[in-house]
Amino acid sequence: MSALERLNIVQKARGAAEATSSSSQQQTRDAFGFKWAQRKTYESKAVKDAARNWLFERYCGNDPQLLAQWLAGGRKIILDAGCGSGFSALLFFDDYLKDHDYLGVDISSAVEIAAKRFHEQGCPADFLQGNIMELPISEESVDIIFSEGVLHHTDSTERALKSLALKLKPGGRFLFYVYAKKAVIREFTDDYIRDKLKGMSDGEAWRALEPLTKLGIELGNKACIIDVPEDIDFLGIKKGRIDLQRFFYWHICKLYYRTDWTLDEMNHINFDWFRPANCLRQTPEEVTAWVNEAELTIERIDIQEAGITVVAKKNIYNENN
Secondary structure, eight states: OOHHHHTTOOOOOTTGGGGGSOHHHHHHHHHHHHHHHOGGGTOSHHHHHHHHHHHHHHHHTTOHHHHHHHTOSSOOEEEEETOTTSHHHHHHTGGGGGGSEEEEEESSTHHHHHHHHHHHTTOOOEEEESOGGGOOOOTTOEEEEEEETOGGGSSOHHHHHHHHHTTEEEEEEEEEEEEBOOOHHHHHHHHHHHHHTTTSOHHHHHHHTHHHHHHHHHHHHHOOEEEEOSOBGGGTBOOEEEEHHHHHHHHTOOOOOOTTSOHHHHHHHHHHHHSOSOOOOBOHHHHHHHHHHTTEEEEEEEEOSSEEEEEEEEOOOOTTO
16 A cells, blocks of 8 residues: 555546645755756765765764664554655665655645656655645644755745644654855855846756856865954854865855765755745754644754754654643
């Protein structure tokens, strides 16, 4: 029995979510449909290895046995809320997908690419195109919700988190990652560039970001270390030695760089950041409060400059509580 059958879902017409989505959500939907269609920009071994390592670092503390524990005890329903092309789920769950029922949901046309990629890797799956905040799924029906870098691309991170939490069974787990707020200049620059891309097509925006990506490569190739003598509290800059490219990356402008990636692979990351109109950033305090209000208990939280990763368990109440 498939995930769709177990959840008693009747597929809605694709595009139905558009009627209730904001204009910024529709633009974000189209941007991700375009991005995930560029398969050559994220399917190399170098890109997948880096992504897989970062997933296990953040969610499991580099202990893959944690994932095995979460999936133990029988066949689970895994809801990938904002699956895109299935990129993260295939890397993270891997062969476990063959022993559980996976449902990938995305507001964009990327679900079609995800279906192809899952088929190519021999993993059974179901897919549904729709808004993750309006899922036709009964409350307390899902064992695991995985939402890697998605909640902040909705109209409200808080509402997305809380609406999805309702779908989780008591004792089930919610695994998610959201963007963290950055330093002052970086926040300004990010939104400034995002606004400048508004009037462009996705293809034009992709090309417009290439000079920025090339600057990141140039800075990275310099391998120059600078020493910030003191904290600059006004700008959110901490003292200490830091690579020049990373200084720009964290404090001035996102200029993604890896020595083993191609220009298109790095530009893919920059497009992912700058192009979507919906790109919310949160503080750890906000995320923690929302998780508690959603009647979840945090089992693990990983806070990095890039974002906040959470593994939370749905509270179990008995009749005496």
